Amino acid sequence: MMDQELISKKDLLDAMGISYGQLYRWKRKQLIPEEWFIRKSTFTGQETFFPKRLILARIDKIVNMKDDLSLDELADKLSDTSVFPDLPLSIESLRERNIVSSSVLDRYHKSDRPDSVYSFSEALCLFAVDRLLSTGEMSLEEGDLLHETLKEQLPQLAGKPCDVLFFRKMGVSSFAIVTVPADIIFDARVKVAARLSVTELAEQLKDKWL
DSSP states (O other), X not given: OBOOOEEEHHHXXXXXXXXXXXXXXXXXXXXXXXGGOEEEEETTEEEXXXXXXXXXXXXXXXXXXXXXXXXXXXXXXXXOTTSOOSOOEEHXXXXXXXXSOHHHHHHHOOTTOSOXXXXXXXXXHHHHHHHHHHTTSSOHHHHHHHHHHHHHHGGGGTTOOEEEEEEEETTEEEEEEEESSOOBOOOTTEEEEEEEEHHHHHHHHHHHHO
């Protein structure tokens, strides 16, 4: 099973030193997406959980920025990553600002492309490939497959929170994009090499983009 790592509401409040009231006020102000509040059955009844990495990073941002910005201004800055920035960036900007490595840009930039400008969604595909290549978890040929998969499938998800699963079975590499929250069950012959949160990647890229 390849579970998304979750954190309970109680553990979240304890870990971040925030109150129940603060958490739900930030929810009402749309600083925390509704879909991150995940209801699950436990032995004590229904409890609320959150995607651990996403919620910890988001609350850290809120806490560090709330003294300088109003909650409405924060909501604009932390807007849903399904709303991608309209401003495109040139390949030179992607390279100079170290958003995507030169090796990835050189491999996937087409010389016959009519311009050298990338939309946010196009750069997000490269950003994801770069992440797995930089860790050594994926070969260049596997990177080609991931790039094609993301280009074809991400637009169809219309900004829904999703993860990319990279797995191998009997030496054959494959990728899957799953909406979250989701628990994925594989047979014993499948080795999951990596799981990437597209939502988390989009947030990181947005910070570099704007």
